[in-house]
Amino acid sequence: MGGNLAIIPARGGSKRIARKNIRHFAGRPILCWSIEIAQKSGLFDQIMVSTDDEEIAEVAREAGAEVPFMRSGEAADDHAPIATVLREVIGSYSANDRIFDRICCLFATAPFIEAEDLKAGFDLLDNSEFEVVIPVARFAYPIQRSLSRSGAGRVLLNHPEHADTRSQDLAEAYHDAGQWIWLNPAYLSRVQPLLGPATGSVVIDSSRVEDIDTEEDWRRAQWKFERLQQEEATL
Template sequence: MNQQPRTKILAIIPARGGSKGVPRKNIKELGGKPLLAYTAEAALASNLISKIILSTEDEEIMKVGKSCGLDVPFQRPSELAQNQSGSLGVVQNAIQFFENQGEYFDAVILLQVTSPFRLKGFIDQAIQKFIQSDVDALVSVLPVPHEYNPHWVFETDENDNLKISTGEKQIIKRRQDLPKAYFRDGSIYITKTEVIKKGSFFGKKLSYIESNPDIYVNIDTMDDWKKAEEMVLDFART
């Protein structure tokens, strides 16, 4: 029986030096180790990732990344490490670096340091679903609480009156009748390389995998950091 060729996946862990909400958060110690270490360990435990790299412009973060077992094949250009810099440019830069060396990947998985808690095997579950679903991209999500469901959310119109955000004329009355809604939790983004090259993380066909809400934190502020500190011991037991 002929085996399907393995999908080549590049994992990129982005970690720039500047951070206003939590200064130096990417290498700040959480539970006795740098925040970066949690994402590094999760990536290195994957059986389906072909290559794992750290993308940073910061020399200290480079050293910490290498101590966590990460490859740091290049220093990210400073123009891709500003407050306004988006992740898309960071990923495109990494793809171009490897293609200039004759190395090509079918897809990229972006693993953000600010979402440190991932259950064992979660990354490979996401990759397997991405491959089997034959989609452009897959993201990790969590359910939107029903009170914030877009069918129950209002926007203002040109007269400063409220209208249902979905454009419906009548509101859905019962919670049980609301369609499921999700928000990106920031833990995993997987996208075909060809889609990223065209300037999108999501493409036209987007799939999803649900994260565990019990270990959700996306660190942007000191309040988020305090939440992570409260959760880290419980996560260590999972």
């Protein structure tokens, strides 16, 4: 009983990039990168993939992850929030008398995850009052200078009060890196938002962040991944 569980959600449907979760990225199904880093981290007593797709399940098993049960239609819906998926997984384990101390959701299309970031997130969760911990990255450009754009192409400042404020005087802003979520399982049962007052964060380098939703994203991620591997090979 107890221990840490890694949950990797990987449903079969993907509208913008077909079969995204098992499409080959840098020589292997992209899902396998998340499985591998979970294995290498040494943080988890069990690594499972939540999927509704038999082909994805087979890829996951071949990579060394477990697929103890298939995801329900409700949790596999395109609009189902990630909390719904996690609750289903925890509920299924609980029904079989398997309880975990901590869970970590690792996203299937996040090949830039690093073990030290996972460790930093776990340590923060374990040694603080936070119920959830996520990785964040700084916005490269001040969001206070962001623009809105009309259909005709006209642009307007979203925050005109900062039109003349120096960049160095603007507060830094961060965004969810979209790689993993550490959390206490009991927090899910209280139907709380994953991003709220109980959420802590670990800052990671923006060079290792890429939200892969389009073909352009995919190409950019591959380019960044190859560059990072080249840099690591020269160290």
